[in-house]
Amino acid sequence: MEVITRPVGEGANIDRLAERIFHESIRILGGLKKLVEYRNLTWLPSLAEAAYVIALKNDAVKTNREIAEYLGITEQTVRNILSADERKVEEYLRGGGEHPEHIAGAIAKLAYRAIKTEGDDV
Amino acid sequence: MKHEAYVYELGELRERAPKIFGIPTGTKLDEMFYTVVYDEREGKYVKKPLGGIPHLAVMNITGIPDTGKSILAEQFAVYQAARNYPVLFITVESPAHFLYTALKQKAHALGLDFETVEENIIVIDASQDAELRENMGALLDTIAYAIRRKNTKNVVIDSVTGLYEHREVLARQIVRQIFNFLKKWSQTALLVSQKRSSQSSETAEAAGGLAVAHIVDGTIVMDKTVITTRWEERLYGRKMGEVIRTIRIDGCRLVPHASETYVFEITDTGLIDIKRPLSEVVGGD
Secondary structure, three states: OEEEOOOOOHHHOHHHHHHHHHHHHHHHOOOHHHHHHOOOOOHHHHHHHHHHHHHHHHOOOOOHHHHHHHHOOOHHHHHHHHOOOHHHHHHHHOOOOOOOOOHHHHHHHHHHHHHHHHOOOO | OOHHHHOOOHHHHOOOOOOOOEEOOOOHHHHOEEEEEEEOOOOEEEEEEOOOEEOOOEEEEEEOOOOOHHHHHHHHHHHHHHOOOOEEEEEOOOOHHHHHHHHHHHHHHOOOOHHHHHHOEEEEEOOOOHHHHHOHHHHHHHHHHHHHHHOOOEEEEEOOHHHOOOOHHHHHHHHHHHHHHHHHOOOEEEEEEEOOOOOOOOOHHHHOOOOHHHHOOEEEEEEEEEOOOHHHHHHHOOOOOOEEEEEEEEEEOOOOEOOOOEEEEEOOOOOEEEEEEHHHHOOOO
16 A cells, blocks of 8 residues: 655645746746846846745635735735736736736736646646 | 636537446445436336445535544445555545554455555555645645556545644635545545534534535535433433444435435444434334
8 A cells, every 4th residue: 555645746845836936927927038128127026925925825725814924924915916906917918008906916826827727737 | 728618508518427326335325325217117217226425426424523434434445445446545634554454454344355455545644744734735736646646536535624624714715626626536535524513413514514515515424322311212222321323415416315314333343334214213223
């Protein structure tokens, strides 16, 4: 009888998942070079933070309070990230619409969905 | 995936609709789920025992401590494994080496070949690893790995409550994720969930509480009563201090089922032996 005693696979590592969300977010935004060219490098810390929030919420199934404590941010920031409107942000990035709230949150959510759809065996 | 992908014409689902048949548990529970077939000779629809829990059902087994939930889950695992249907057993409470002993005892008591059982069971020991219990992503990835590795058809989680202890607010979300995951991987599953003794067996909480019962395909409630009054002695035909154990199916959305409460015993060899409806027992054995 085979016994598995340790986690197996990518979901086992929230850090690795957050990194993947972060990288996918940069890809969605057109790549790192584009961020440099458009002087948008200041987005990166917010993207990193949002990537962790999305990973912890969806894969580790943590509460908003747990996430806030884990990352050292406020619960309101966690809520803002989780409630960011992906459609509005997509529209804004295509050049239309008003500047939406929490772009990083929406991008991280899009990135997470893309990762899960792409390697959708989990 | 675009949301449109989740919209179907009813006819498009014909090929994807699962066939309804029973996955035996090795107990009389197999006769408590029915299917309804048309009898041409009789010219009417008749009930036929399904022969097990419905194929691809995700069932919840719930009850207070010492009602036989784990025994039923283990008996199911051993019975399926002996029939060469691989089983993934996720132990959240009992360490894997204790589970091994329990499964071995069950196999011997049932007269099953333990070598075959051993070959067909893969275990995830979440009892010793907090990450497996508290990081749903880690657990689901590990389950996916085990399902692929052994090509399992059945999954047992004992207990799913252990995955949300101290954060019950997340119970529904966690059970929903597990339910969807097991459906996606086409597994027939038993999820053991623990009921507090303060939740009486006829209430919705008896089905696991926290809306767990609304998510899964059906619930099996196991209960016990210790005979402590003369009235109960007469009612159940049992002696003072004896225990009367009951089992009932508290809803199943996939197939019809017995609506009576049945009396069962845990045998000396540690097996579930379902006897007859409680209504037949009441008033003298």
